[in-house]
Amino acid sequence: MNMNKLKQYKYHYNYSKQYGDTDIMVTYWNKIQDYLAWELYGEFGYDTCKMVEREEILTKTINLLK
Numbered sequence: 001m002n003m004n005k006l007k008q009y010k011y012h013y014n015y016s017k018q019y020g021d022t023d024i025m026v027t028y029w030n031k032i033q034d035y036l037a038w039e040l041y042g043e044f045g046y047d048t049c050k051m052v053e054r055e056e057i058l059t060k061t062i063n064l065l066k
Contacts, residue, residue: 001039006032010064032061 009032016024033046036057043049046057 005035006064009035013065029061029065032064033057036060 009028013025013028013032016022016028030046037043037046037049037053040057040060041049041053043053046054049057
């Protein structure tokens with residue numbers, strides 16, 4: 001897993017959160033989920049995952065952004 005890419009996404013997410021820019025927050029939230037779907041399951045995005053996989057990705061995304 002490329003942690004540099006995730007750190008970059010997390011940085012941009014937190015920066016936009018700090019300034020209240022929800023559009024950019026949602027964009028980076030989705031990028032993180034899509035990246036995790038690709039890394040963990042080889043899927044082409046969060047939307048193509050099964051419900052069980054989505055739950056795990058959601059948990060990992062929340063834990064990453066704490």
